Amino acid sequence: MQLVALAERLADAARAETLRHFRGGSLGTVSKDADGYDPVTVADRAAEAAMRDILAAERPQDGILGEEYGTQVGTSGLTWVLDPIDGTRGYVAGTPTWGTLVAVHNGTAPILGLIDQPYIGERFIGGLGQAAFRGPHGTGALNASRTTTLSDAIIFTTFPEVGTEVQRAGFEAVTKGCKLTRYGMDCYAYGLLALGHVDLVIEAGLAPYDIQAPIAVIEAAGGIVTNWDGAPADQGGSALAAATPALHAAALEILRSYA
Incomplete structure (x- = not known):
């Protein structure tokens, strides 16, 4: 449960940074693709930096892979995989369909995942005994549909x-x-x-x-x-x-x- 609680803290920290800028003033947006539009904003960078600061204090032995600041090699065998704003195009456009992604990978597969939509206030958590969501309608268990065709x-x-x-x-x-x-x-x-x-x-x-x-x-x-x-x-x-x-x-x- 320690990893789950920490993943939630990371998402909370990212949520504060992304909401600070969402639908606000200048996002400082630049494109990472000279031939197209692949935006990154000040919120992307601030949110990932906030998560990395927590990990540096709480789990310095773990690795980190983040979209904005790359790879930090760890010694524990665990890697925190961070996407501060998945859907930056949607973020820039003001739609509430982007999210923050936090995962823990053990070197073989992701063992924990969190999807957070800060503006709506929805969070989905899976792995390490968790399969739960919470949002405006309360909390509950995650269950995929039984659709087969x-x-x-x-x-x-x-x-x-x-x-x-x-x-x-x-x-x-x-x-x-x-x-x-x-x-x-x-x-x-x-x-x-x-x-x-x-x-x-x-x-x-x-x-x-x-x-x-x-x-x-x-x-x-x-x-x-x-x-x-x-x-x-x-x-x-x-x-x-x-x-x-x-x-x-x-x-x-x-x-x-x-x-």
């Missing part, structure tokens, strides 16, 4: 282009069999899957810090997450998150041809 599935991805042209074609091939397709939720879609409202999330072009917290949360809720080849997705790349093994298998059968 594509025809009954609600599917999400963040960007309509998904990844490469081939990967986009793969996503669209899956959507043809689903009852509802939606876009643009970033990490919040994974929280909704763990909560039982969404059945599939399919993405590509991910970094480890984008997916490790969602993996732990969704697995604790009874779901399954792999890449498009059916292998572990914790190191990033492509991701297929599904509510049930049967639904995962149905989507994977299609996606493998596009992996």
